[in-house]
Amino acid sequence: MANKTIGISDELAAYVLQLGTREPDVLARLRAETAAIPQHGMQVAPEQGAFLALLVELLGAHRCIEVGTFTGYSSTAVALALPDGGQVVCCDVSEEWTALARTYWREAGVRDKIDLRIAPASDTLDELIASGEEGTFDLAFIDADKAGYDGYYERCLRLIRPGGLIALDNTLWGGKVIEDGADDADTAAIRALNAKLASDERVTMCLLPLADGVTLARRR
Numbered sequence: 001m002a003n004k005t006i007g008i009s010d011e012l013a014a015y016v017l018q019l020g021t022r023e024p025d026v027l028a029r030l031r032a033e034t035a036a037i038p039q040h041g042m043q044v045a046p047e048q049g050a051f052l053a054l055l056v057e058l059l060g061a062h063r064c065i066e067v068g069t070f071t072g073y074s075s076t077a078v079a080l081a082l083p084d085g086g087q088v089v090c091c092d093v094s095e096e097w098t099a100l101a102r103t104y105w106r107e108a109g110v111r112d113k114i115d116l117r118i119a120p121a122s123d124t125l126d127e128l129i130a131s132g133e134e135g136t137f138d139l140a141f142i143d144a145d146k147a148g149y150d151g152y153y154e155r156c157l158r159l160i161r162p163g164g165l166i167a168l169d170n171t172l173w174g175g176k177v178i179e180d181g182a183d184d185a186d187t188a189a190i191r192a193l194n195a196k197l198a199s200d201e202r203v204t205m206c207l208l209p210l211a212d213g214v215t216l217a218r219r220r
């Protein structure tokens with residue numbers, strides 16, 4: 001979840017897509033192809049792609065991390081916004097889904113900006129830390145297994161520079177964060193992280209009700 005912003009009508013979502021996203025043709029094609037995959041709900045909403053691209057520009061970002069690449073929508077959006085020489089380290093465990101991402105990275109002309117690491121993201125992030133890359137990234141986007149979010153957040157907080165930004169997806173988790181009966185592990189993980197972020201003095205933060213909830217945390 002979810003391909004559109006939570007709580008708005010399909011008609012309003014269509015309006016946002018039409019006038020609010022400037023979605024490149026290559027991303028529209030990727031979205032159409034991903035729609036045929038049963039797990040397509042894992043793809044970010046088009047307005048999130050546009051938002052991430054804008055964040056890249058605002059930050060003047062050169063180096064980005066993505067935890068959870070899936071079929072490549074967000075990484076392509078980010079890479080298109082990066083200047084020449086920019087880089088996205090993409091963490092995922094699925095060869096199958098990232099094969100589609102590779103196709104679209106090539107089609108979008110951004111393949112040389114992508115550093116795909118097929119491994120558990122925690123391992124990849126630990127390797128980056130071990131190789132002395134702490135404080136060298138501008139932006140991290142976390143959108144993977146929810147139980148792993150806290151660990152990814154802590155590692156990304158070390159890897160981004162002061163003033164760098166972490167964006168965490170699905171922090172409203174389909175509204176389950178406030179449902180009394182929702183006591184599954186994923187919901188519990190998101191709730192715990194939201195509570196932690198709300199008072200985390202290491203960052204300035206804001207939970208945006210964009211798509212399924214996007215929390216921005218800027219390292220102080």
Ligand code: CA
Binds near residue numbers: 001042044144
């Ligand atoms: Ca997501």
